[in-house]
Amino acid sequence: MDRFSWSNGLLEIDETLVVQQRGVRLYDGDDKVKMELGVALLSTHRLIWRDIKNHVRSEQLCTIKQSHAKIVIHLHPSSPSKEPGPFQNSKYSYIKLSFKEHGQIEFYRRLTEEMTQKRWETTPCFFPPSMQGRKTRAVGIVGIERKIEEKRKETDKNISEAFEDLSKLMVKAKEMVELSRSIATKIKDKQGDITEDETIRFKSYLLSMGIANPVTRETHGSGTRYHMQLAKQLGDMLQAPLEERGGMMALTEVYCLVNRARGMELLSPEDLLNACKMLESMRLPLRLRVFDSGVMVVQLQSHSEEEMIASALDNVLEKGSLTAEEFAKLLGLSVLLSKERLLLAEKVGHLCRDDSVEGLRFYPNRF
């Protein structure tokens, strides 16, 4: 009886029903099995026994023998891959079908026919595992992986949905900027029609949105009064620090110094740059200077280039050779500025460079 396995009782493709008979009881060997009278179905591939409560058992066919109203079927040993069935173990290797309502002759005939034909060998078909024994695969590692994957997809979808709104916002912002620009130009054209107050208020709105002052002209030489005032302020403020630092300060240092001093009403880098550009044209004692490497400094008008270079050369001669860092330490300057000074000296031919894995070093030009 352990050759039987559960099934859903449905026939597979390629499997056809041969004969079926009601009122059949199963015997495990000689023992009566605790199974009530049911229906025995013979198909080309299997023997299926369905009881009146619709539990179904089936098994592959093998050898048979008839006796009285019973058919004895000798079974092959079950294969190791057999699906779970009603009986795990059985000491008999044959079962009996007892036909209480007759029909065994016909059944036997058909059974032998099928046995000779052995149609289950020629047209193999796949038997799915029975419903009862089936377990879902949603647990275990595979299930966890699947859940993680689903969660990731969910997050992806959420993010892309969220950014959809952002891109819409950006589109709207562009429209707003266009709008404000057009208004700004209109203001510029009709200068006299709007009062000072309103213009100022409008400008402040624009500024808060990050749009540069629309009335400014970017070309050098003509700035707004704001920048001119700022430049004057800078001229006063930076005199003392510049003298302390030997007459030259990098623009970044100026920015930090100025904003720290102001406390409130901080300057933007752009404003500072524009103000510095105007220093020279306003005949202030300071000026903005751009080196070849792109470094921008503010230096005193009185600051002499030749003096600087000559002193640099003296320092290098004294020490034999110098790197930018050593020079900076010597003079108390920032490394950036000291390097600029050395490069300037090289440009006029007073120094020459030694570039190796050890770093960049400057020597007096003995060539």
Next chain:
Amino acid sequence: MSFEWPWQYHFPPFFTLQPNVDTRQKQLAAWCSLVLSYCRHHKLYTLDVMEAQESPVFNNKKMERKLSVEAIQVVFEELRKKGNLEWLDKNKTRCLVMWRQPEEWGKLMYQWVSKNGMVNSVFTLYELSNGDDTHGEEFHGLEEWMLLRSLQALQTDGKAEIITMDDGKGVKFF
């Protein structure tokens, strides 16, 4: 007699190609004369660029400075412009170094020939460059390509003629 290095050889910036144009010109001039005098001293007639990188000329091991490949190429280009160098291949891996021009070599050889009263005699090329008689002369050990060029220079001057013999080339001095 061991080779005497110029003062620049011990000056670290010598091994960095100078960005300042004036300085660079002076630097390159010093390199050219160094290369030529080194080749003259060691009687080198050809140079291989890869080998040159490791040669003591371009690699001062004691000072741990060496000229980069790009800089070597610049030096060689400078030599080529001056006429002291010729590339043997398109990829610029090997070159001929002429620390003395062919005409000068020709003159030296002719001087030796006339000094020994051997005008109007015929010499094989081998005799000239590797013969016992020429041992001690400056042109002893001259490589064949340079020898030929120098003799061709003399030929153009009308002072010699290159003859093709059974087993090689020869020259007759007038």
